[in-house]
Amino acid sequence: MSHRNARLTVHGRRLLVERVRSGRPVAHVAAEMGISRPTAHKWLRRWRQHGEAGLLDRSSRPHRTPHRTPAAAEARVCHLRQQRKLGPARIGPILGIPASTVHRILVRHGLNRLTWMDRPTGTVIRRYERDHPGELVHIDVKKLGRIPDGGGHKVHGRQAGRPIRGMGFDYVHSAVDDHSRLAYSEIHPDEKVATCAGFLTRAAAFFQRQGITHIERVLTDNAWAYRKGLAWKAALADLSAVGTLTRAYRPQTNGKVERFNRTLLDEWAYQRPYASNTERAEALEPFLHTYNYHRCHTALAGQPPITRVNNPTRQYT
Incomplete structure (x- = not known):
């Protein structure tokens, strides 16, 4: 080499x-x-x-490996990893195999990181990504408790005598483009059909302003508004888009917006204590601007989502 x-x-x-x-x-x-x-x-x-x-340079990998761990032993290592979620230091003594060998086996089969597996079933998660912006948009709703004026328990502590029961909830509707990870969010008091349909229309307008001129498919969970709502179906028809539902109890299918929800909580909703619900709501737009235009994304080689909208054919490795 x-x-x-x-x-x-x-x-x-x-x-x-x-x-x-x-x-x-x-x-x-x-x-x-x-x-x-x-x-x-x-x-x-x-x-x-x-x-x-x-x-050109050839691979240095040998054509034959006579001393490689037998396939049956590798299968037992993978079984323990997927069924019991054990690491190399635990699997090695059970099977009488060095931990370093167990680690190489897990790497070979794509099981060396637990985040790459579905925790309940142990199956390897199949990652997917659409070819161009607008081909698929993920939509989901995150429910957050409202903050009383003067701040909640994150400001005063849980024992400060500031009950928040009866404050109600905010519903954060979010849409994420599958290819570019460009995101759009709005805060609403509910997740009814009319609210979801209006959000879809405004989200499509936002994506169009950024250069995503047409949305082909919209992926959502199995909430009633997405399954049966006539206004939702009418909004899809206006966009000439096809609505798709995830499998029941399979949030991994809608994983890009689920991961965005987690970022939303870490970097906006719980990023600092807020003195009121209005203050938290006003911080949403600056967060979205940073996320779309400045925040680096590991799936985009450290580039912000807007970069991939402007260069959809660029390869990110």
Whole structure:
């Protein structure tokens, strides 16, 4: 494999082949390039056998691994990991396998991180991402208790005699574009059909202003407003969009907006103590601006969502 002191890079190998093809002796070309004759002949032989592809670096992985852990033992390691959520230090003594070997097995099967598995079933979560902005939009509602004037228990403590029962709830409606992670949220007093339908219309207008001109599909959970609401279906028809429901009790399917809800709580709703419900509501718009235009996203190689809206064909690795 190439390294910073390598005598031959891919460009150098091409130069070697060109000089030899021009009729010069291999030994002379090798001496000029500071390599041995066997090395020069090796790359010439690969070029004759495979053409341009033969000049690229090959994987250092061996063709055979006679001492690899038997498949039956690997299956037992995976079973313990998925059923009991044990780590290498626990699985190793049970099966009589070194913990380092157990870790390599888990990496090989994509089980080395518990966050990559569905915790109840142990199955590996299949990540997906749509090809372009607007192809799929996730929508969900997060219910938050209202804050009394003067602040709640986060300001005064739970024993300060400030009961918050009867304050009611705010319903934060959120829409997240599957490809770009661009997000839009509104606070409403309920999650009725008319409210959800109006939110969808305004969310589509917001996405259009950002450059997402058409929403093809909308993914929601199985709330009554999304399943039976006539106003919701009419809003979908106005956008020429198709409504899709998640499987019952499978929030992972709607995972992008579920993850956004968690960010919403950490970086807005619970980010600091608020003195009133109005103060918290007023902080939502600045948070959304930061999230869409400035906050880095690990799935976008550290770029904010608006970057992917403007460059939908760019590869993020």
